[in-house]
Amino acid sequence: MKAQFFRKAHKLISCLSSLFCIHSATNRTTMASNSKSETFLQRYGYDLLLASIAALYVLTIPYTKVEESFNVQAMHDILYHWTNLENYDHLEFPGVVPRTFLVRMALGCIILYTLRFFRHQIRNKFGHQVEAFFVILTAIQFHFLFYCTRPLPNILALGLVNLAYGYWFEGRFYAALNSLIFATTVFRCDMLLLLCSIGLQLLLTNKISVWGALKHCTGMALFCIGLTIIVDSIMWKRLLWPEFEVFWFNSVLNKSSEWGTNAFHWYFTSALPRSLLAAYPLSLFGLFLDRRVRTFTFPVLAFILLYSKLPHKELRFIISSVPIFNVSASIASNRIYNNRKKMIWNLLFLILLALLLVSLAGTITSFMASYWNYPSGYALKELHGIGFHNDTDEQLVHIDTFSAMNGISRFCESDLPWRYSKEEQISLEEFHHRNFTFLINEHPVINGFKCLFTEDGFSRVRLKSGFPPILLVKEPKVYVHGSLENQNIVSQNWSGCSL
Numbered sequence: 001m002k003a004q005f006f007r008k009a010h011k012l013i014s015c016l017s018s019l020f021c022i023h024s025a026t027n028r029t030t031m032a033s034n035s036k037s038e039t040f041l042q043r044y045g046y047d048l049l050l051a052s053i054a055a056l057y058v059l060t061i062p063y064t065k066v067e068e069s070f071n072v073q074a075m076h077d078i079l080y081h082w083t084n085l086e087n088y089d090h091l092e093f094p095g096v097v098p099r100t101f102l103v104r105m106a107l108g109c110i111i112l113y114t115l116r117f118f119r120h121q122i123r124n125k126f127g128h129q130v131e132a133f134f135v136i137l138t139a140i141q142f143h144f145l146f147y148c149t150r151p152l153p154n155i156l157a158l159g160l161v162n163l164a165y166g167y168w169f170e171g172r173f174y175a176a177l178n179s180l181i182f183a184t185t186v187f188r189c190d191m192l193l194l195l196c197s198i199g200l201q202l203l204l205t206n207k208i209s210v211w212g213a214l215k216h217c218t219g220m221a222l223f224c225i226g227l228t229i230i231v232d233s234i235m236w237k238r239l240l241w242p243e244f245e246v247f248w249f250n251s252v253l254n255k256s257s258e259w260g261t262n263a264f265h266w267y268f269t270s271a272l273p274r275s276l277l278a279a280y281p282l283s284l285f286g287l288f289l290d291r292r293v294r295t296f297t298f299p300v301l302a303f304i305l306l307y308s309k310l311p312h313k314e315l316r317f318i319i320s321s322v323p324i325f326n327v328s329a330s331i332a333s334n335r336i337y338n339n340r341k342k343m344i345w346n347l348l349f350l351i352l353l354a355l356l357l358v359s360l361a362g363t364i365t366s367f368m369a370s371y372w373n374y375p376s377g378y379a380l381k382e383l384h385g386i387g388f389h390n391d392t393d394e395q396l397v398h399i400d401t402f403s404a405m406n407g408i409s410r411f412c413e414s415d416l417p418w419r420y421s422k423e424e425q426i427s428l429e430e431f432h433h434r435n436f437t438f439l440i441n442e443h444p445v446i447n448g449f450k451c452l453f454t455e456d457g458f459s460r461v462r463l464k465s466g467f468p469p470i471l472l473v474k475e476p477k478v479y480v481h482g483s484l485e486n487q488n489i490v491s492q493n494w495s496g497c498s499l
Helices: 002-031 040-060 066-080 107-126 128-139 142-147 153-170 173-187 191-204 210-236 242-252 255-259 266-276 279-289 291-307 315-338 345-371 375-384 401-405 428-433
Strands: 395-399 418-421 438-441 449-463 470-483
Touching: 040 107, 040 128, 040 142, 040 345, 107 128, 107 153, 107 315, 128 142, 128 315, 142 153, 142 266, 142 315, 142 345, 153 173, 153 191, 153 291, 153 315, 173 191, 173 210, 173 242, 191 210, 191 291, 210 242, 242 255, 266 279, 266 291, 266 315, 279 291, 279 315, 279 345, 291 315, 315 345, 345 449, 345 470, 375 395, 375 401, 375 438, 375 449, 375 470, 401 438
Parallel strands: 395 418, 395 438
Antiparallel strands: 438 470, 449 470
């Protein structure tokens, strides 16, 4: 397993190293201004690099967590059941609040395509080198490219936020507001805070007027609300505007705090440092170097400050702020790079290189930890591979809540003779009275069942002397049990479970 990890880490480093080659190619293209056409690599190299890293994350970490479960199950049901709504997973397991079915089948490509549009506006406003550093910083940040393919409401909204940023940079202010309105009303109601922050800034700087906003944005708001009500009311079989219910649940009733709370400063002291890595200190430096970037950064800072009032906090809630901070960090990196031969600046250049290396190391560590963070998905895959495909008897697998939250989705299911149940609130004593062939759950001992094997999962990070200085600690997370009444199962040689 360790060799497998290092091979995957090596691929990530190889992808990153190619970025610097693209950066050089871009600079040569800029110098050769009389060139009539661009090569494919020069035109799409940045996109290929970012897409390759995102694809690496998808291929090596294909499973999903509970936060993504609703949308990934919805995509499964749309593909397999189409108009047969009775078989849709959300009707049996609706979750705490409803989410929209307007999902994107090629989510990662859409997010990176909208990021490409935003990146072009960065190049037009700040130059090719700033664009290059923007790509470098994005490539060595784990969370943005990892999340961009995850079917989360925050990521569905992120594509529209990227468009809004691009329109904002381009000077198409009402288009920016309309993009945020779509994101707010359909995908993620908390984008209202970003919409208000940017809208207020545009209003105070006379970029827009109240009358202009009403004239250009009211139609979009009504269209989006009508669209989501029609689609989701059909899917949920009741009159429904999902994001209004989410807003009421999270903001008015404040029930999201039941899932944990954090201090007011958590986004600034934990989430942003982990998501931005080197870009965090560089973005602060960029605010001092170029006043133009303050215009774009301050509204995003206001968005995070307003969001900090809610007690329940998660990194993904503010993932849409990362591109703007990366712009500020790219401006600082570019200024340091251009002045690297001058006094003081040469020291800053060495610090910049050190920060980039630290970011790369942090990304590799996060990647390896995430690989081990979906134990039940790997457990079900191993169970499928054992060899019951020719058995005519039904193999009924019960998946407990913990396992359903940590890697298993309907895309993991197989055909006959396999059948699956996610029935909840079954006591441990009741299992041996049921007809389950296998159990996948978090308990090592269950009466009437034999523990066949375990699947380890990520537990914590431990510092140690020597190289590497960080050790990822794993421990048994998921246990796979077989019924003692099935002699075909009991008679086989299993690895067993260590308690």
